[in-house]
Amino acid sequence: MTDAGDAVARLVRDERARVLATLIRVTGSVDLAEDATQDAVVRALETWPRDGVPDNPRAWLLVTAKRQAIDHIRREGRRADKETAAMGLFDPADEPAEVVRDDLLRLVFTCCHPFLSLDAQVALALRTLAGMSTAEVARGLLVPEATMAKRLTRAKQKITRAGIPYRVPAAEELPDRLDGVAGTVYLIFNEGYGGRTELAAEAVRLGRVLAELMPDEPTVLGLLALMLLQESRRAARTDADSTPVLLADQDRSLWDFAAIKEGVELVGAALRRSADTPNRYAVQAAVAACHALAPSYDETNWDAVVSWYDVLLTVQDTPVVHLNRAVAVGERDGAAAGLALVDGIDGLDEYPWWHASRAELLNRLGDKDSARTAYERALAAGMTEPTAGHLRRRLGDLG
């Protein structure tokens, strides 16, 4: 594809979700809006590289999509009156700016509505917000395409038939609902963390959209910061054979410093906006920033890391956070202090990382027999590859 073609593809992609969002509001049907938007996108990709990009690309897409929607209704000949009437009355040029501005927010909150299963939310977010095809979503989530198609159809039917509202939540519901949206996006990011890079990139893109739509929400700023800071280490996180490289051993010159700079600035903005109640995404991002700003593993400010975990525990008191804090204490005060804390955490007997953390600390303390048992427990508890491979090598090194 030519450079002009690439630029058009990017522009169309960025506008696509907004056009779709407006059309869903106007037609009341996710399916119809998707078909019409898709047709308009195809038209744009055909004509813009040749004829030039129109002055107002979004308006062009909306007008084209509107025409396509009316065609679709006529062709299918179903509920034609109501929908054609709605479409006929719809004039993109007359739409109040603030209504159009909120369309994408409506779509975000509908796709991530708690009345939909988490699986459905993730699939819908990738399909409608990120604009991936059903086949791409299926590949990304390692699900057969037919299964994904069914999941998407069911989710869209539920929105329409069961009457999941297409609106931005009221102020009093917003914190909870926003937490749900952030959770869905972060889940997508984590699906991509282990290797499916396109999902991680989509999650960051969605994070940027959210930050643009809600620039004062600490959850949104913290989420984007957290994702950028974790993503900044991608190139260093695995070696040439895709073997994971631990934070301590990473070549920090491979880190993406532009992403780190942006992430750290966002952490600051998120923390400033959540001075009264710590926000869990902002605080997790603050931990990530401590690592990102350390010139080397040994020079990490472990005091700060431990303190941020203390803050995180005030809003997210879970065994896993205790485990992460214990590991940081192990770095600050020595392996014995870390192990004492790790051993004091209840409820992680089935959690492979608990055993793996114990194994590392025991190894450092020279207790090879106990370390060996702990590595084996971590593997038996179902540590996933490629980390399991790393543990097997550590186990082999013990002799």
Added chain:
Amino acid sequence: MTNYLALIYTEDMDWSDPQTTMSDGYVEFNKAAAAVLRGGNALHSTSTATTVRVVGGQGGDVLTSDGPYAETKEALTGYYLLECADLEEAVKIAAQIPAAWSGGTVEIRPIVEFS
């Protein structure tokens, strides 16, 4: 507006037993939700149920069986018909049905509108 059926699942109940009579909770709910209630009934216990099935297509042999009795803790013991703006409102109303906050569950299903 959408019509929803709120199906009430609880332990099998004998509403006709004077000991159980309609509890204050339901009296209160009926009053509080009056604006959206379009109907609703309590059902006699599953021991009164009869299952009907016709073998051999329409007009065929009518087979009936006694029951089904509730084998699990959850039996359909009543329903409400609600008319709400959207699912969020329906869920808010359903959450006030005594069954929902006293160990049972309420399933909300939108009703098909044939045009």
